[in-house]
Amino acid sequence: MSKRLIVNPAWCKGCGICAEFCPKKVLMIVKEKVTVANPDDCIKCGMCEMRCPDYAIYLEEAHDEE
C-alpha cells in the first residue's frame, strides 16, 4: 500500500517546522508556503504531518495507484 504526500497551501502558515524536521530534507518553504522539493526522497515517515501545527501537510493512501 503506497502513500502520497499532500499539501494544503491554503492552511499553511509557513512556520517551517515540517521542513526543518523532515529527516530526508524533502520539504522547503517557498514564499511562506511549504513545497515538496524532493518528492523522490520522501520515506513517508509522517513526521511532517504529526508536527504541522496547521494540518496543512499529510500522507494519504494513494488509491489511484492500486
Place this chain on the structure above:
Amino acid sequence: MASELITKYMREEHLPHIWCPGCGHGILMRDVAQAIKNLGIDQEKVCLVSGIGCASRAAGYMDFQTMHTTHGRAIAFATGVKMARPDLEVIVIAGDGDVAAIGGNHLIHAARRNIGITVIVFNNDIYGMTGGQYSPTTPTGEFGTTAPYGNIDRPFDIAVLAAAAGASYVAKGTAYHAPQTIKLIENGIKHKGFSLIDCAGICATYYGRKNKKGSAVDMMKFQRDNTITVEQAKTLPREQREGKFILGKLVENDFPEFSDEYQRIIDSLKEKKQ
C-alpha cells in the same frame, strides 16, 4: 482538504485555526485527536470542556461535544458534566494561566477528589491571547509584557502540583515529541480517575520574541535537544535537570474515582429502601 484524522475529529469548516504560525497548540490539538482515534471512543461520548485563552479555542475546532466556558473554570464545569453523565469521557484542554492561575483552585481540588476527568495542559509559559504577560509557569528571570525587568515569581511545575494534590495519573509531554505525547494522552484518557498531561507548547510570537528564543523552529529544536525522560530526571544531579523538559509518566495509581464512589452511596440508599 485535510487528512482523514482531521476531517473526522475536527470541524474542518472552522479551520485554519486562529493560532499563530508555528504555534505548538496546533500540534498538541492534533495529538488529542489522534489519541482519541487510537482509543476508538465515539465522538458523541467525548465532552470537551475548555476555559478562556489561546488553548481554550480548541473546543471550537474539535468535533466532539464541546463547551467553551469561562476563564479558569473549565475543570469546575467539567465536574458538573462528569457527575451528571459519568458515562461521558470528559476532557479539559487548558492553558497554563487558565489552569494554574485563575483556575488553580479547581485543579487541585479536582485532583484531590480524583474525579474522572482528563486535563490536557497546553503549557506555553505565557498569556498569549492577551499579548504576552508572564504566567504561573514563566521561569524566573524571563520576560513578559508585565515582567519588563524580568520575572521575579517562581514558576509552578503543573504536573508536580497535580500529583501532590492527589491526581492519580500525571504525565508530561512536549509539542516536539508528538508520538510519545499521543501515547501519554491516550493513557491519561483511559485512566479511570483524575489525570493530567502537562504538555510543553511553543509560543514563538510572544514568549519566544520576548525572551529571544528565536523562531518556532528554533524553539522546537530547543525542546528536542533539552528533553530528558522521567527516569533520567530521577537519577540526574539537580544542576543537569535544571531547565530541562521532562517526558513520560510521573504518577499512576488506582485511587477510587469520585463519581463511582458517589454511585455507591446512591446504590446503598436504594438497598436500604428495599
Place this chain on the structure above:
Amino acid sequence: MKNRVLMQGNEAVVEGAIKAGMRFFAGYPITPSTEIAEQSAVRLPQVGGHFIQMEDEIGSMAAVIGASAVGTKSMTATSGPGFSLKQENIGYACMTEIPCVIVDVQRSGPSTGLPTSPSQGDVMQARWGTHGDHSIIAISPSSVEECYHLAIRCFNLAEKYRTPVIFLMDEIVGHLREGIEIDDDENIEIVERKLKQRPDTLHLPYHVCEGDDVPRFHLTGYDIRYNITGLSHGPDGFPTNNNEVAGKLVTRLMQKIEHNVDDIVQVEEKYCDDADTIIVCYGGTTRCVMSAVEQLRAKGRKVGYFRPITVWPFPEKQLAALSKKVKNIIVAEHNYGQILLEVQRIVKNCKIGFVGKVDGTVIMPDEIIKAVEEVK
C-alpha cells in the same frame, strides 16, 4: 394527597426543587443558606441525584451549568458574598441559555457584613450583577410554603425560558419554621425541556423556530455534537465577530423575558380595592407589612399592600395601574432603597414614602404604621 409538615424555609426550597426535578446541586457553605446544601446532600442521593460540595462559590456555579448542559436540572444556593462570586458564570448561563436556579438567601452587607442578619441588599445585584446587557428572572418568597411552591416555579421558568432564575430569599424566610402543606399529587405543573424536533435545526443549537422566543434544546452529551460558548455566537453556536449577529443575540436574550412578562410576572395585592395608601414590599418584609396593614385596617384606615412575587422583571404594568387608584405609596424593604428606585421610576402621581433598614434588625410593624401616618 397533602401532607402537613413543619419545615424551615431553607429545607422547603430543597423539597420544592426535588419535586421540580432537580437532580444536581453544587454549593459551598455560607450563612444563612447552608441548610439548603445540607438538605440537598441528604436528599439528592435518595432520589438518584448528585450533590457536590465544591471548592468555592465560583466552582459551584460552574458545576451547576455543566450538569444542566448535559440535561440535569440543577441548582446552587448562596448568600451575598457568594452571589457576588457567582456573577460571571451567571452571565455565562444567560449567554449560553442554560437553565439553572440560583438561590440567594440575602444577608446584611456589603462585604461580610452581618452574616446572620436579614437584609434585602441584593435586589439590584440580582438584576445587574453580571456584566453586559441581559434579562433575568428573580422570584422572592415570603413564607415557607412559598419557598416550596416558588422553587418549583423557578425551575419551570428556567426551563421554559432557558435562563438562570434567581430565587431571591432572605434570612427571615430562610430560617423561618412554619407548618406547610406539601402536595404530592400529580397536579403540580412541572416544565420539561422543549427538545428540537426539526431535523434541519438539530445542528443549530441556537436556532429559534418562528413563533418561539427561545431556542429548543438539543442536549450536549447525546447524539448531535455541537459547541457552546460565552462568546457572541450565531444559531450554529460558534463564535463570531459579526456585529449584526451579536446585536441580534443580545436583543433576543432581553426580549425572550421582556416579551413574556405576562406569563412570568406574579404579584399579590391585598386590601388594595378601596385603599388610598399602599405599601410595596416583597420577601420576608411582607410579614411585617401584613401585621401593620391589619392593625391599620382595624383602626379603619384604608391601607393595602402590593407585593411583587416576581421581583425581576419588575411588575411595572400592575404597579402603574394600581398607582392610578391610590394617593400614597410607601416602599418597605430591608435595604437603603433598591426597589424604591423602580417605584419612583414607574409611579408618577402619588406621594412616595420609604421605610428601610440596613442595621441587621427587622422592620417592625410600628415603623410602618408611623410611615403611613407621616405620608398623610
